[in-house]
Amino acid sequence: MSSSFSSRSKAIADQPASAGAVAGLDVAAQAVVSAHDVLKALPEAVYMTDQAGRIIFFNEAAAALWGQRPEIGKTEFCGSWKIFWPSGQPIALAECPMAIALREGRPNRDHDIVVERPDGSRVSALTFPTPLFDIHGHMIGAVNMLVDVSHRSIAFEEAQRFAAIVESSDDAIVAKDLNGTIVSWNRGAEKLFGYTAPEIIGKPIETLIPLDRHDEEPNILARIRAGEQIDHYETLRRRKDGSLVEISLSVSPIRNRQGIVVGASKIARDITERRRAEEQQHMLIREMDHRVKNLFTLANSVVTLSARSATTAAELVSDVSSRLQALAQAHALTIAGASASATRIEQETTLHTLIRTIIAPYDGRVENQLTRANLSGPDVTISGGVVTSFALLLHEFAANAAKYGSLSTLDGRVDINGTHDGQMFVLTWSESGGPPVTRNRDGDGFGTLLGRATVRSQLGGEISREWRPEGLVIRLTVLLARLAGQH
Template sequence: MDGTTDQAGLGSTRLEHAAFHPTDAALFQSELGDRQVLDALAAAVYVTDAAGRITYYNEAAAALWGHRPALGQAQWCGSWRLFWPDGRPLPHDQCPMAVTLREGRPARGLEAIAERPDGTRVPFVPYPTPLHDASGRLVGAVNMLIDISDRRDAERAAQQLSAIVESAEDAILAKDLDGVITSWNSGAERLFGYTPDEAIGRPITLLIPADRLDEEPEILRRIRAGERVEHFDTIRRRKDGSLVEISLTISPIRNAQGRIVGASKIARDITERRQAQEQQQLLLREMDHRVKNLFTVASSVVALSARSAGTVSDLTSAVQGRLSALARAHALTLSPASDLEPAAQRSTTLHALISAIGAPYDDGPEDVGARIAVTGPDVPITGRAMTGLALLLHEFATNAAKYGALSTPTGRVDVACSEQPDVFCLEWTERGGPPIGGQSTSEGFGSLLARLTVTSQLGGELSRDWRPEGLVIRLSVRRDRLTN
């Protein structure tokens, strides 16, 4: 043993066998114990002399640097290369350890990045501290390097999550177990109208209509029990007082100890989805209504044809002719099937449309249009208005064939047209049909469909008058809606 340790920083005093005094032995044991403690630390620690030359480093420091620098030669820091957090190169003689040795004070509150020989970069926080002897002279410094890779990863993940939440189309918010809002993203602001400053810190009941306040205690009960509430469809209130249909997904929020401390909510506006579902149901009901009507009308067409047919051949010809006319009339009620048939290119006149709708119910080829007589001014019809009016007139004629004037051999329909500024009017009057007992007390699907067509598509009004001698329907539509 030569009396010198292999890493000079903690054991540079030479110990001669001949002069091994008990005091020296105590000093040696103290220094040896200090080194064993530092070697056992999980944090990277190294020591330099006053000139910045590294005299000691522990295993954690070697692992952080990715290599073992030569003692007494490497200066200020043992890392292969150094960088500032923004990626700019950091010269070793400007690193926190060099500043500490140069100014004789701890250089704290800084971060840096150490690059290993294999190119791996490790973010760390240094804690350099100057060392002085008994007289106060600077003799070196000790530095501890804390690897903050996990913290950086957590911060990066949190930033990414925050960016995802903030940019999400859905409303995402959080509340504590008292129901107080604690976070609020831009999607929530768009959906509910409140800014984060207006919402955070206020009770979640801010968004709940009075008739649904009982939902919140039940939601909080389930959250406290650790349950997740998925796809809960409900209604919430916006800042302007309007109501919006939403689908809620609610999940418990747990702290680091696993204790439930709140709930996160994802709210999605389902107004369009509801409207699409309602539209789908409307179309299915319309299809069912049309199919039933067609079977009923087809039966009426056969019965009507049989009254005037003298032979089987005559009956066959009459039925075929009327069914073909019925098919043509029904086709008018359909919207264009594709862009190859633009709605604007489909056109006719109101009188021609009524004649096409009434053709299946005529008594015979020589009396075309006799059972449905049209008087008054004519008007052109183009675009989607043609489909809407055809649907209405088809509904009128079908009901007349099932229950009204066209269900009897002598029944007739008079259609009187008239004009007013910006409005076109039509009055459908049935006569010669079965007696009418009174006004219907319920609105059937056909009547509902007709009313929606008139109000929403044609911008008009529709009324019915159930007279004993026959039904009278009054229809008024905006002229500008007849050509779009």
């Protein structure tokens, strides 16, 4: 028991009194002892000082928090080994919250401090120093409670770290309540959907859902209320500008401390590029299948064409060999090269060079000049990024002409003309002198699908076919900027 408590108890015991007064003093003494026992039993750190700041009482919780036991009547203001502000700045004892409360004679509460123990461990604490006054209003000391908030600090730091991760995520992370109202919105969501947080928070999640998919939300909310998690649900959502975006959606329940579901968090990832890559991969697989199936047909066409004009076996061998070599060169234009470090090197060529290379296997040439193909118009540059796509298109034109059209006969011809039309480049492929024309020979085959996908998505243009009596006419319109590799 502190000296203050002892002296007061002794003073009470030394005073003469009647039996009734003695009984009253016994009650008072019991009250003093009871208050002392209460302070000792509190689970939070509590200590008291006299008016000069010397510690006159502390409980076991305070000793445990400090990691040491201060000396009664000598240790001043605080029993800590060292104390710091949360910023890490040391606090002098004369400037600690308890010292200021005694100096200014008023409570100095709710200060965060960091207590360092003699073993070097640290505890975050919240302080509540309060001066004590006698019945005459004279300050006789102060009491302080130190509340260990280390767990709160750790939780706060974790929350801050988690918030930073959410905010910096490239994925759209959105939270909504069980009514479907948006309550949080990160930068990833702003980038994906176009709305800023002030614009969208408080609005229904249906703002992002196309009209024909509004039935999805009630089903999602029902599953979330049941505590279910939804993973990788692929769907469409609407941006602020009205455009649609393909997303992969993961939805998880948000629970309160009692474990009750109170909302949902959504992570939306743009899968547009992935879908495009999948479509491109599928198209390339079909291309491989298409080429394998046509390999012998193309070789047979080359042999047949060569045989019609060859007069000797040696001449036939020579013609077939040169044409197969030209076909290999044309194929090489559709394959991007690689450096020593295995990085892709884009190839660049001109339109006329590309056309000559593609047509050569199906046509006799004299000193690199086409004899059955008339090439006219500007010789524009084709950048490495679109060489493959353009070569594949021209290859399909030539292959079909060799199999079905004007290049399948000795008298057939192809006129290829390029013109500028504003920002567009127009290539017209006109066949004549071939067999009777059967409309829509290509149908929905690989060549047609390749043309649509390549011309529209990569070259920013259109392709059309006209089956005239004299032969097929293909009109290919592409953006000049795309040919130059600009997007």
